[in-house]
Amino acid sequence: MNLKKIVIPFIVLGLTSCKSTTSVNKEINNTPKNVILLISDGTGLSQISSAYYYKDSTPNYSRFENIGLIKTSSSQQDITDSAAGATAFSCGVKTYNGAIGVANDSTNVENIIELVSSKNIKTGVIATLAITHATPASFYGHTLSRDSQEKIALQLTQSRVDFFAGGGLKYFNDRKDGQNLLKTFEENEFDVNTNALSDFSTIESSKKVGFLLSKEGMPTMEEGRGDFLSNATELGIQFLNKDNSSFFLMSEGSQIDWGGHANNASWLISELIDFDNLIGKVLDFAEKDGNTLVVVTSDHETGGFTLAAKKKKREDGSEYRDYSEIDPTFSTGGHSATLIPVFAYGPGSEEFKGVYENNAIFHKILKVTNWGN
Template sequence: MKLTKLFLFSFLMVLSSCKTKEAQTAIKNETPKNIILLIADGTGLSQVSSAFYYKETAPNYGRFKHIGLIKTSSSREDVTDSAAGATAFASGVKTYNGAIGVADDSTNVATIVELIAPNKIKSGVISTSSIVHATPASFYAHALSRSFYEDIAADLVVSDIDFFAGGGTKFFNKRKDGKDLFKSLTDKEFNIDTTALGDFNSIKNYAKAGYLLAPDEMPPVAGGRGDYLSKATELGIQFLNKDKSNFFLMVEGSQVDWGGHANNSDYLISELIDFDDAVGKALDFAERDGNTLVIVTADHETGGFTLASSTKKREDGTEYSDYSEITPTFSTGGHSATLIPVFAYGPGAEEFSGVYENTEIFHKMLKVAGWK
């Protein structure tokens, strides 16, 4: 009997130990080391849906299990712009349309990049627009107006950004004040390339790296940009992760928005599919790494985009809706106030389910990563 009790006690102790180790592993994995935030500018649910109808391979959006919705209104208007929307993500405050890294009262607000830098957490921004455009700028700059491009470029030089890629050379070397900001970036230990994305081996020994590959915005994917966005995403991850230190990376697919403004469905859908490829690169890394949180969302919807049934005519001239065929349609040339989906994968992903204000993206990122 005593031996039986001793065996039972020992078994329970081993079982308890195993459960404790499992719990410790689970707790460890609940806190991400890295966060990759991907923003498809101007993308609502219909834009996301287009990938499921028009992409030839399975959309990476379909790989997410945790999905939420955000309310996007700016501090003064029901319909936000990219500057106020990105500032909400980067700093956790509602502000007026056109504001970059400032509150509604025009005072500077700390960005996530500025908050994490003292803890030696690296950061990067990637865009298919100019790197001084509203969305990327909101993560490192402070400007009363998104149109102050040369001031925003100067802010990038003095920022804590470690990696960037996009367009915008003219704001750095053809400035009204005559300054050469390329030299300033080089003085800050940046390796600057204005010709093409390199491979990781070409930049791995540098402290910082930057790519400016067009005078202003990058060309559309259908106009020769190729797979720049997915390659830049992969390169940015490799560079920021090279020392196995924590990092934050923001990736913007800027031109989904421009396709919406132009009411050009081919433009919009090709950019959305290109963005989805970049999402795939982030998810592939996160799956291998196990310590990376991937968040995919948008600042607002553009164009009132809808995947409507095709309208056709019968022989007698009357019209009917053909439910077997889709015709993309638009209701506006501007932005809309529709709720925007949020997709999350990795440690802390469940935090991003539900319906909440866009400012909560910022607060949730800091919370799950423990970046106080």
């Protein structure tokens, strides 16, 4: 009996110690070193659902376990635009439609790239439209109107962004003020390529890198854009992570939104599938790396997109819905106020479950990374 009295406390102590150690390790593993934010502009649940019917392979959306929903209304409107939606992600504040990196009172707000760059964290932005367009601009720029793309272009040359890729060349070298901002890039230690994405070996020694590969937006997938989005993102990850640095990267599938505005289902679906391929590439990196948080979401839904049953006619002329065939349809040429899914993978991803406001994504990223401290 005396032996039991001696041994049992040690067993209990040992179990307690093991539990404590496991808890500490779990806490360490839940702090991501890197964050990749993927934004599919204009994408709601029906757009995502289309991948499950039109993609030849299993969609990469199926690889997520932690899923939430965001409310997307801007500060003054029930239905947001991309500028206010992206500013919520990049700056953590609700603002008015059209605003880039400014609060509802029009004052500048520090964005996540400015915040983390001061901590020696590398940063990048990628888009399939102009790099000066609303979503990417909100991660480095500050202007009262998203339409001020020449002003936004100048701000990019002066920004703390380390890597960027997209279109919009004309806002840098064909400007109303006559400035050639490609020279300004050089003065600010950017190596900018206007021809094609390069191999990592050719940019490895560069301090900052940019790619401006079309006059305005990049070509559509149907026009032969190919794997630009996935390749640019993979190149960006290589560059930002080259010295094993921590990094933040935002990559946008921009033209899902344009397909929705045009009520063009094939445009929309081809862009959505391209974005899903991007998700696969990023998750492959994150799974291998083990220290990267991946967050996938959208600023809003566009088009009131629906995967409806095909409308057909009988021999007598009466109409019916054929539930065995899908007919993608639209209810609007603009945006809608539907809740938007959030998918998260990696350390800290549990934080992104639930239903919350869109600007909470900014605060959740800072919370799980400790970048806000």
